[in-house]
Amino acid sequence: MYFFLFNLAMLDIGSISVMLPKAMAMSLKNERSITYAGCVAQVFFYIFFASLDYAVLTIMAHDRYIAICNPLQYERIMHKEACLQMVAIGLITSLLYATLHTGGAFASSFCSNVVNQFFCEIPQLIKLSCSGLSVMEAGILILSCSIGLGCFVFIITTYVQIFAAVLRNPSLQGQKKAFSTCLPHLTIVTMLVISGILAYGRPPAGSSDLDIVFAVIYSIIPPMLNPFVYSVRNKEIKIALKNLLQVVISSKNIF
Template identity: 55%
Template structure:
């Protein structure tokens, strides 16, 4: 119990104790970081400089790109520095910043993907009311609600986690992840944070169910469109969002719903990388592949024909 007041830093899980593999990890993460930053910045700039893309769908897409930039910037640079410098340390304050920022961007992603599903629902199921329902003021309020909701989620989880004493400073993850930190707590107060996590998970499940119901209505409406061209255009606006949703929820589900017993740390590492790095990196590619207007805007931004 004497150790519960002496935690001034934490030790993160290292990818390997072999120097060559540490360098390899650094360059792999560097490549993924550069790809994610480049792709999301191009999306933001393309929408900003093309007035034809100043619509609710692309407004939400820009916010998603901003969240993905924050998502990956919270945890990856510190892990890269640790591998490069052959260390495992992160300061107490640095751990607090990661615990505050990571749930913030995860929560924002869940809420924004839900709003984007509602946007597609109105656009396809009630197109005559679209401009009135999804006006600039409504879109701004929705996005503000997304960011505020993410912040409240982050503050609740951070205060719940760091209000408890720690008996160890060895985190079995490559960043300060709340479930791993709870295993270091030497007090029954960890049940408070588990309750907060359950509340956050319940909200995420409600959002997921809302999205599923929304897309049932969307695809029912699309099947009633008489022309093949109309159905193709409707699918082209919905499929990227649906693929992004599937990527995010499936990878997060594998990371948190897998059996906790007899799980190797390396397997935990793989699942965490999948849901924390793959969706932010793939989202710009997914949205640009089937979107002709966005591809034209990107080509114009890059000076391509």
């Protein structure tokens, strides 16, 4: 679990770094421009980090299923080589997907260079395309929706089996421990999928402040919540946070 959490943390840092520093710099300098190459890079790297993040979340669901439903075989199934292979497959697949998606998005010419978003986002770029949604991009979107939905169904099916196994456990302490392990992961996945569907599943027509809201929800909030959600379960981190708060409160009382 900690191996996958480490990968998830690195991917969260990567996805946030793709858009947030540039958006903050534009806000501080009161600028609203980005180069064409910079826009391409934003699209490619965000899709790469986001798709690999989703792949790791899917793998983590499988990891939790083996740990809870088949604990005696956990070391044999989820050994180090198997974990590395699964992450490597997700990395290669995400790299290919990001290349195809970026190529499809920038294959057509654009009638405008004004993006109604705080970063270069695929739905906003489709709105600017002179020819609308290209056949290539439509095929890639259908493929990505199918894969994303398939992974989501796999995660939900996995958790149905996990919860069924947990509820059969007569120990309330064991049930509480299992639920505390699974619910944070399921919460992040659900929020990521729903916000992504609302942002990418709507027709690319018109402009609305909701586009920015949904973009913030699926691109910034989950990476920021992941460290908090997964670290508050760690007793050492809880103690460290408690001590830090006590120091802050003490310093305020002194001054």
